[in-house]
Amino acid sequence: MEERVRIDIEGGVADVRMVRTDKMNALDDAMFAGLVAAGERLKNEAGVRAVVLSGEGRAFCAGLDMGNFGRMAEGRPAGTTASRDEGLGARTHGPANRAQYAAWVWREIPVPVIAAVHGVAFGGGLQVALGADMRYVAPDARLAVLEIKWGLVPDMAGTQLMRGLVREDVVRELTFTGRIFSGEEALSLGLATRVCADPRAEALQTAREIAGRNPDAIRAAKRLLNAAPYGDNEAGLIAESVEQAALIGSPNQVEAVMSNLQKRDPIFVDA
Numbered sequence: 001m002e003e004r005v006r007i008d009i010e011g012g013v014a015d016v017r018m019v020r021t022d023k024m025n026a027l028d029d030a031m032f033a034g035l036v037a038a039g040e041r042l043k044n045e046a047g048v049r050a051v052v053l054s055g056e057g058r059a060f061c062a063g064l065d066m067g068n069f070g071r072m073a074e075g076r077p078a079g080t081t082a083s084r085d086e087g088l089g090a091r092t093h094g095p096a097n098r099a100q101y102a103a104w105v106w107r108e109i110p111v112p113v114i115a116a117v118h119g120v121a122f123g124g125g126l127q128v129a130l131g132a133d134m135r136y137v138a139p140d141a142r143l144a145v146l147e148i149k150w151g152l153v154p155d156m157a158g159t160q161l162m163r164g165l166v167r168e169d170v171v172r173e174l175t176f177t178g179r180i181f182s183g184e185e186a187l188s189l190g191l192a193t194r195v196c197a198d199p200r201a202e203a204l205q206t207a208r209e210i211a212g213r214n215p216d217a218i219r220a221a222k223r224l225l226n227a228a229p230y231g232d233n234e235a236g237l238i239a240e241s242v243e244q245a246a247l248i249g250s251p252n253q254v255e256a257v258m259s260n261l262q263k264r265d266p267i268f269v270d271a
Helices: 029-043 067-073 084-089 098-108 124-130 146-150 158-162 168-177 183-189 199-211 215-230 233-247 251-261
Strands: 005-010 013-018 050-055 113-117 120-122 134-137 142-144
Touching: 005 029, 013 029, 013 199, 029 098, 050 124, 050 199, 098 113, 098 124, 098 158, 113 124, 113 199, 120 124, 124 158, 134 183, 134 199, 142 183, 146 168, 158 168, 215 233, 215 251
Parallel strands: 013 050, 050 113, 113 134, 120 142
Antiparallel strands: 005 013
16 A cells, blocks of 8 residues: 555544655556555544545646556556456445545545645546545646546546535536636635645644544534435434434543633543
Protein backbone atom coordinates (compact mmCIF):
# COMPACT_ATOMS: atom_id res chain seq x y z
CA MET A 1 0.00 0.00 0.00
CA GLU A 2 2.77 2.44 0.94
CA GLU A 3 4.02 2.25 -2.63
CA ARG A 4 1.14 4.55 -3.56
CA VAL A 5 -0.65 5.66 -0.37
CA ARG A 6 0.88 6.63 2.97
CA ILE A 7 -0.87 7.06 6.30
CA ASP A 8 0.36 8.98 9.34
CA ILE A 9 -1.83 9.09 12.44
CA GLU A 10 -1.43 11.72 15.15
CA GLY A 11 -3.88 13.01 17.72
CA GLY A 12 -6.72 10.95 16.30
CA VAL A 13 -6.24 12.35 12.77
CA ALA A 14 -5.20 10.06 9.91
CA ASP A 15 -3.23 11.99 7.29
CA VAL A 16 -3.62 9.94 4.08
CA ARG A 17 -1.53 10.93 1.06
CA MET A 18 -1.34 9.62 -2.49
CA VAL A 19 2.37 9.60 -3.35
CA ARG A 20 2.78 8.89 -7.05
CA THR A 21 4.15 12.38 -7.64
CA ASP A 22 5.84 11.68 -10.99
CA LYS A 23 2.43 10.91 -12.51
CA MET A 24 0.36 13.49 -10.57
CA ASN A 25 -1.02 10.60 -8.49
CA ALA A 26 -2.73 9.06 -11.50
CA LEU A 27 -4.74 5.89 -10.91
CA ASP A 28 -2.82 2.79 -11.93
CA ASP A 29 -3.45 -0.70 -10.60
CA ALA A 30 -1.23 -0.12 -7.56
CA MET A 31 -3.00 3.17 -6.74
CA PHE A 32 -6.42 1.49 -6.86
CA ALA A 33 -5.08 -1.21 -4.55
CA GLY A 34 -3.48 1.37 -2.25
CA LEU A 35 -6.65 3.45 -1.89
CA VAL A 36 -8.78 0.39 -1.17
CA ALA A 37 -6.25 -0.96 1.35
CA ALA A 38 -5.98 2.43 3.09
CA GLY A 39 -9.74 2.79 3.35
CA GLU A 40 -10.21 -0.75 4.64
CA ARG A 41 -7.50 -0.23 7.26
CA LEU A 42 -9.05 3.02 8.48
CA LYS A 43 -12.50 1.46 8.78
CA ASN A 44 -11.15 -0.49 11.76
CA GLU A 45 -8.19 1.59 12.97
CA ALA A 46 -8.48 2.16 16.72
CA GLY A 47 -8.27 5.76 17.86
CA VAL A 48 -8.89 7.42 14.48
CA ARG A 49 -11.48 10.20 14.76
CA ALA A 50 -11.05 12.04 11.43
CA VAL A 51 -9.26 11.53 8.11
CA VAL A 52 -7.64 13.93 5.63
CA LEU A 53 -7.07 12.61 2.09
CA SER A 54 -4.68 14.52 -0.19
CA GLY A 55 -2.14 14.12 -2.97
CA GLU A 56 1.59 14.80 -2.77
CA GLY A 57 3.30 16.95 -5.38
CA ARG A 58 1.54 19.02 -8.01
CA ALA A 59 -1.94 17.49 -7.88
CA PHE A 60 -4.59 15.68 -5.92
CA CYS A 61 -5.11 13.07 -8.65
CA ALA A 62 -4.94 13.40 -12.43
CA GLY A 63 -7.40 10.55 -12.99
CA LEU A 64 -6.85 7.29 -14.81
CA ASP A 65 -3.26 6.46 -15.74
CA MET A 66 -2.78 6.68 -19.50
CA GLY A 67 -1.53 3.10 -19.59
CA ASN A 68 -4.99 1.91 -18.67
CA PHE A 69 -6.41 3.07 -21.98
CA GLY A 70 -4.29 0.49 -23.78
CA ARG A 71 -5.65 -2.14 -21.41
CA MET A 72 -9.17 -1.10 -22.36
CA ALA A 73 -8.42 -1.75 -26.01
CA GLU A 74 -7.61 -5.30 -24.93
CA GLY A 75 -10.92 -5.59 -23.08
CA ARG A 76 -9.43 -5.19 -19.58
CA PRO A 77 -10.94 -2.33 -17.56
CA ALA A 78 -9.01 -0.07 -15.19
CA GLY A 79 -8.69 -1.14 -11.60
CA THR A 80 -8.68 -4.87 -12.38
CA THR A 81 -6.65 -7.52 -14.18
CA ALA A 82 -9.80 -9.37 -15.23
CA SER A 83 -11.69 -9.18 -18.50
CA ARG A 84 -14.15 -6.34 -19.12
CA ASP A 85 -17.27 -8.24 -18.08
CA GLU A 86 -15.63 -10.02 -15.14
CA GLY A 87 -13.86 -6.89 -13.87
CA LEU A 88 -16.73 -4.42 -14.01
CA GLY A 89 -19.47 -6.88 -13.17
CA ALA A 90 -17.79 -8.49 -10.17
CA ARG A 91 -19.12 -7.04 -6.90
CA THR A 92 -15.92 -7.41 -4.89
CA HIS A 93 -16.84 -4.98 -2.11
CA GLY A 94 -20.55 -5.14 -1.26
CA PRO A 95 -22.43 -3.37 -4.06
CA ALA A 96 -19.19 -2.03 -5.62
CA ASN A 97 -16.45 -3.36 -7.85
CA ARG A 98 -12.86 -2.58 -6.86
CA ALA A 99 -12.51 0.64 -8.88
CA GLN A 100 -15.78 1.97 -7.47
CA TYR A 101 -14.70 1.04 -3.98
CA ALA A 102 -11.56 3.19 -4.26
CA ALA A 103 -13.97 6.16 -4.08
CA TRP A 104 -16.86 4.65 -2.11
CA VAL A 105 -14.76 3.28 0.76
CA TRP A 106 -14.33 6.80 2.20
CA ARG A 107 -18.09 6.90 2.83
CA GLU A 108 -17.84 3.62 4.70
CA ILE A 109 -15.11 4.83 7.04
CA PRO A 110 -17.07 5.53 10.25
CA VAL A 111 -15.46 8.94 10.90
CA PRO A 112 -15.45 12.13 8.78
CA VAL A 113 -13.13 12.26 5.76
CA ILE A 114 -11.95 15.56 4.26
CA ALA A 115 -10.42 15.60 0.77
CA ALA A 116 -7.85 18.37 0.30
CA VAL A 117 -7.74 19.12 -3.43
CA HIS A 118 -5.05 21.10 -5.25
CA GLY A 119 -3.68 21.03 -8.79
CA VAL A 120 -6.06 18.78 -10.67
CA ALA A 121 -8.80 16.30 -9.83
CA PHE A 122 -9.85 14.83 -13.16
CA GLY A 123 -12.15 11.88 -13.85
CA GLY A 124 -11.46 9.15 -11.34
CA GLY A 125 -9.50 11.62 -9.21
CA LEU A 126 -12.59 13.78 -8.83
CA GLN A 127 -14.66 10.72 -7.97
CA VAL A 128 -12.22 9.76 -5.21
CA ALA A 129 -12.61 13.27 -3.78
CA LEU A 130 -16.40 12.98 -4.02
CA GLY A 131 -16.25 9.94 -1.75
CA ALA A 132 -15.09 12.16 1.12
CA ASP A 133 -17.56 13.85 3.46
CA MET A 134 -16.11 17.28 2.64
CA ARG A 135 -13.86 18.76 -0.02
CA TYR A 136 -11.49 21.67 0.69
CA VAL A 137 -10.31 22.93 -2.71
CA ALA A 138 -7.68 25.42 -3.86
CA PRO A 139 -9.19 28.33 -5.82
CA ASP A 140 -7.04 27.59 -8.88
CA ALA A 141 -7.54 23.82 -8.77
CA ARG A 142 -8.90 22.31 -11.98
CA LEU A 143 -11.60 19.67 -11.82
CA ALA A 144 -13.57 17.75 -14.42
CA VAL A 145 -15.90 14.82 -14.97
CA LEU A 146 -13.50 13.97 -17.75
CA GLU A 147 -14.56 10.46 -18.79
CA ILE A 148 -16.48 11.60 -21.87
CA LYS A 149 -13.18 12.81 -23.38
CA TRP A 150 -12.20 9.15 -23.65
CA GLY A 151 -15.63 7.97 -24.77
CA LEU A 152 -16.59 6.73 -21.30
CA VAL A 153 -18.95 7.44 -18.41
CA PRO A 154 -17.98 8.10 -14.77
CA ASP A 155 -17.94 4.63 -13.20
CA MET A 156 -16.18 5.04 -9.86
CA ALA A 157 -19.44 5.80 -8.01
CA GLY A 158 -19.45 9.34 -9.40
CA THR A 159 -23.06 9.25 -10.60
CA GLN A 160 -24.20 8.19 -7.14
CA LEU A 161 -22.02 10.67 -5.26
CA MET A 162 -22.72 13.74 -7.43
CA ARG A 163 -26.49 13.42 -7.24
CA GLY A 164 -26.57 14.48 -3.61
CA LEU A 165 -24.33 17.50 -4.17
CA VAL A 166 -25.27 19.17 -7.45
CA ARG A 167 -28.44 19.97 -9.36
CA GLU A 168 -29.35 17.24 -11.81
CA ASP A 169 -29.00 19.46 -14.89
CA VAL A 170 -25.54 20.58 -13.75
CA VAL A 171 -24.44 16.96 -13.24
CA ARG A 172 -25.62 16.20 -16.76
CA GLU A 173 -23.82 19.20 -18.26
CA LEU A 174 -20.53 18.33 -16.56
CA THR A 175 -20.86 14.66 -17.53
CA PHE A 176 -21.88 15.26 -21.15
CA THR A 177 -19.22 17.94 -21.88
CA GLY A 178 -16.26 16.94 -19.68
CA ARG A 179 -15.43 20.63 -19.31
CA ILE A 180 -12.77 21.72 -16.83
CA PHE A 181 -13.83 24.06 -14.01
CA SER A 182 -11.98 25.85 -11.22
CA GLY A 183 -12.06 25.38 -7.48
CA GLU A 184 -14.01 28.61 -7.20
CA GLU A 185 -16.66 27.30 -9.58
CA ALA A 186 -16.69 23.96 -7.78
CA LEU A 187 -17.76 25.83 -4.65
CA SER A 188 -20.59 27.59 -6.48
CA LEU A 189 -21.76 24.31 -8.01
CA GLY A 190 -21.76 22.44 -4.71
CA LEU A 191 -18.81 20.14 -5.42
CA ALA A 192 -16.49 21.94 -2.99
CA THR A 193 -17.20 22.55 0.67
CA ARG A 194 -14.69 25.36 1.08
CA VAL A 195 -12.14 27.17 -1.08
CA CYS A 196 -8.77 27.47 0.67
CA ALA A 197 -5.34 28.84 -0.21
CA ASP A 198 -3.86 25.79 1.54
CA PRO A 199 -6.49 23.02 1.43
CA ARG A 200 -4.44 20.40 3.27
CA ALA A 201 -3.52 22.71 6.16
CA GLU A 202 -7.13 23.80 6.62
CA ALA A 203 -8.40 20.25 6.28
CA LEU A 204 -5.99 19.08 8.97
CA GLN A 205 -7.12 21.93 11.23
CA THR A 206 -10.78 20.97 10.79
CA ALA A 207 -9.92 17.30 11.34
CA ARG A 208 -8.21 18.16 14.61
CA GLU A 209 -11.32 20.09 15.70
CA ILE A 210 -13.50 17.08 14.88
CA ALA A 211 -11.08 14.81 16.75
CA GLY A 212 -11.73 16.93 19.85
CA ARG A 213 -15.48 16.20 19.80
CA ASN A 214 -17.35 13.25 21.29
CA PRO A 215 -16.26 10.43 18.94
CA ASP A 216 -19.45 8.48 19.61
CA ALA A 217 -21.59 11.42 18.47
CA ILE A 218 -19.41 12.03 15.41
CA ARG A 219 -19.76 8.39 14.30
CA ALA A 220 -23.51 8.45 14.96
CA ALA A 221 -23.88 11.63 12.92
CA LYS A 222 -22.03 10.10 9.97
CA ARG A 223 -24.25 7.01 10.10
CA LEU A 224 -27.35 9.21 10.03
CA LEU A 225 -26.09 11.44 7.23
CA ASN A 226 -24.96 8.46 5.12
CA ALA A 227 -28.39 6.87 5.42
CA ALA A 228 -30.48 10.02 4.96
CA PRO A 229 -30.56 10.13 1.12
CA TYR A 230 -31.61 6.49 0.83
CA GLY A 231 -34.39 6.09 3.40
CA ASP A 232 -37.85 7.53 3.91
CA ASN A 233 -38.69 10.21 6.46
CA GLU A 234 -40.12 7.78 8.99
CA ALA A 235 -37.03 5.59 8.99
CA GLY A 236 -34.78 8.64 9.25
CA LEU A 237 -36.67 10.10 12.21
CA ILE A 238 -36.60 6.78 14.03
CA ALA A 239 -32.86 6.44 13.35
CA GLU A 240 -32.25 9.89 14.87
CA SER A 241 -34.08 8.88 18.03
CA VAL A 242 -32.23 5.57 18.30
CA GLU A 243 -28.82 7.23 17.94
CA GLN A 244 -29.68 10.00 20.40
CA ALA A 245 -31.02 7.59 23.00
CA ALA A 246 -27.77 5.65 22.87
CA LEU A 247 -25.72 8.84 23.32
CA ILE A 248 -27.63 10.47 26.20
CA GLY A 249 -25.96 9.66 29.50
CA SER A 250 -23.11 7.70 27.90
CA PRO A 251 -19.63 8.38 29.35
CA ASN A 252 -18.41 10.49 26.44
CA GLN A 253 -21.64 12.50 26.31
CA VAL A 254 -21.42 13.20 30.05
CA GLU A 255 -17.80 14.23 29.55
CA ALA A 256 -18.87 16.66 26.80
CA VAL A 257 -21.32 18.29 29.19
CA MET A 258 -18.95 18.40 32.17
CA SER A 259 -16.01 19.77 30.20
CA ASN A 260 -18.19 22.62 28.94
CA LEU A 261 -19.54 23.40 32.41
CA GLN A 262 -16.04 23.25 33.91
CA LYS A 263 -14.52 25.21 31.02
CA ARG A 264 -11.79 22.67 30.29
CA ASP A 265 -10.72 20.49 27.38
CA PRO A 266 -12.70 17.21 27.22
CA ILE A 267 -11.07 13.82 27.68
CA PHE A 268 -12.93 11.37 25.47
CA VAL A 269 -12.39 7.62 25.35
CA ASP A 270 -12.51 5.72 22.06
CA ALA A 271 -14.61 2.57 22.02
